[in-house]
């Protein structure tokens with residue numbers, strides 16, 4: 001594409017309020033909605049996407065993601081993709097990225113990928129469109145994306161990558177579509193996601209009694225799991241005991257500690273993983 005003017009459709013992303021203070025790639029399932037072609041998007045982006053897909057269909061243009069992984073990407077999925085494409089061993093004349101304080105080199109023949117947590121796919125706002133560069137499709141997109149609150153991020157080299165930029169200010173074309181396609185209230189994600197969201201409400205309620213110090217401290221803690229050792233584990237073991245799950249503070253995350261963590265999680269209506277994640281830290285520190 002050398003008609004560069006057509007391509008200057010880049011609008012800065014306004015973040016929905018629901019994404020403020022949310023860690024990219026770690027969106028709560030209740031914020032995500034399945035889209036019909038596979039994959040998930042933030043619910044505001046999903047509405048805009050569905051509205052745009054319908055409008056395109058009326059004009060004889062099919063819009064779908066390149067794959068379900070090219071919609072919302074969890075932090076772990078982004079990291080797995082990143083580790084596949086980048087290596088620590090230096091390669092001359094290859095592009096680099098900084099991740100976890102280290103310089104990573106793009107492997108030969110691999111396409112660049114955003115650093116984990118840095119992609120708008122991690123916010124559920126971006127989607128990669130299948131064969132977006134096909135002339136008829138591209139022409140339609142150029143004429144219509146803005147109406148539905150989408151625009152490109154890198155033009156013209158990434159015609160497939162568009163993201164929803166309008167935050168909570170739902171564009172009129174999307175509002176119009178929503179009138180004709182009303183969604184059931186509170187229906188986000190798959191039934192399993194909805195169940196998780198409902199259960200999480202209990203946690204949210206408990207959280208409101210949590211001091212900001214406890215939340216802050218929990219945020220500074222790493223996830224802990226079976227086989228690890230160290231000072232944080234010692235602290236977690238002491239806290240388990242404090243909550244009535246007697247645990248010797250040896251700083252060794254063995255099978256016995258794991259079982260106690262599971263018991264603690266069960267009692268506190270957390271997901272029973274045996275891993276001391278952020279939710280578990282919050283409950284332990286409360």
Ligand SMILES: [Zn+2]
Pocket residue numbers: 070121126127128160161162
């Ligand atoms: Zn993309």
